[in-house]
Amino acid sequence: MLCDICAKNQATVHLTEIIDEQMNELHLCEECAHQKSIQMEQQFGLSDLLGGLAEFEKPAQEKEPSVLIKCLNCSLTYAEFKKIGRLGCSECYGAFKKYLGPLLKKIHGSNLHFGKSACKTGKISAKMPGLQELRYQLQKAIETESFEEAAKIRDQIRELEKKCLQNSGEEKEKDAA
Amino acid sequence: MQLKDLLTHTSEWLKGTGPNSDIVISSRIRLARNLDKIPFPHQANKKQGEQVFQAVEEAKKSTAYLKNTTTFELEDLDSVDKQFLIERHLMSYEHAQKTDHKALIIDDEEIVAIMVNEEDHIRMQVMQSGFNLFEAWNIINKIDDCLAKELHFAFLADWGYLTACPTNTGTGMRGSVMLHLPALVMTRQINRVLAAIAKLSFTTRGLYGEGTQATGNFFQVSNQVSLGRAEEEIIENINGLIKQIVEQENQAREGMFSRNRAMLEDRINRSFGILKSAHIITSQETIELLSLLRLGCDLGMIKELDRRTINELFIITQPAHLQKIENKKLSTQERDIKRAELIRSRLKV
16 A cells, blocks of 8 residues: 555555544555654644644635734744744734634633723722623624624723723822822 | 741641532632733743732732732742642642742742742632632632732733733633542542533643642542633532532442442551551552542541541652651652651551
8 A cells, every 4th residue: 555645655654533523544654654743743732732723713815924923012923822822921912813812712612801800909890880791791792793782882891991990090199199 | 937837837728627628628719910011921031020020029018918928939949849839739830940030929828829920920829628619719809909909910801811821811710629539430430520521611630730640539620711701600610510520429439338338448448557557658659548548537437537637648748748857858769768657657546
């Protein structure tokens, strides 16, 4: 039997691959098997697993190659993120936003935060009544694909968050005085 | 406080008290936080690492909950010290590597531990004995509130707390429960249970967290998802799952107790016998035998010992603990002898 990759040498290594529950049998010569094992080793580990996930999320009509996108704050490129599986700083989240949204959804099943807010007082419910409720509504709107409604709710959430940050800023100034 | 002071007292989480403490050893909540715009530790330069360390030290001063804490800079610790802290579950393996500007803040009771410049700028944990995640959450939530007043945490309204690894983004929270499941292992039901846990998006790890093997029938169960659910909801979900596992372990224990009592008594008492009389013993064998001893204690078959004594033995027989107790470096063989000696002295009843 000849090797499935080079079709030149005799296949001596037989490999079964399972991808997305599809089973594939590969018959390889020693040389191609060696290449393949290097490839597989490189694919393993959490960072590469994440990198692998990130790869799937490339939008179909991509004009700028994602690997060239760079965070202006810490200089990490998207390609480096894919390689190491770690972001460089908080600003990376903005720089790679378009890729991270789908990635977060893939990891967590959602890309919308619920729960505690970094509002400096920590007292989110007292300071921002209805924020949790709004977030819940937003998720519902997205689920039912009511995107106009979702956009409105998102703006409301941003407004509330901004107010919260301003309030805490003022409070801090007061504290300082 | 000095590191050696820890040797003379029992960590809060080892006390063997709290709800379901026969099966649930401890509950832990961890929060990951980062300072806005400053590069995460793996990407930061020396100056930025130092800046984070100083900022956290400063914030600590105004946090009432962190009054009785001590900061250890990792650069000042030797390899045994670091291993000692890992064995006590106060820090991770990762934190012991490349020590630049890394620090560990712990309180006297070993309830709170804060790693500075680990994978994230701040990794704080609160540990409680028994099945007690909500209590741990209440404590850590307050500490987090206080720190948030002093530090500008990286946060986005849509994505929550921003972390170095996107698997922690959102709440930045991981709730973990340490379970002792000897009966599910002995009755060969454990693989079924572990498979069910994985299906529900939870992870199981060994005694020492990520990448470690399950030894001595200990399993650490934690949430995988940190985004899209509020902290309380995540905790509720873990609690729901843990209750079911506890129930299954109890059923397996009852089944063994009623059907195979003689076999069980034999195994437990043989373990007790070996521990009481061995002169050379490895840490692996110790953990396995202590696990059976603990089961015997839970089932009322071993009346001379309490849970706390056994829990303590699990920790103090670890390699770095033995070396701290002896106050010198010991070879593997020397440790196996000292370990057996220590166990014999503690089990004298």
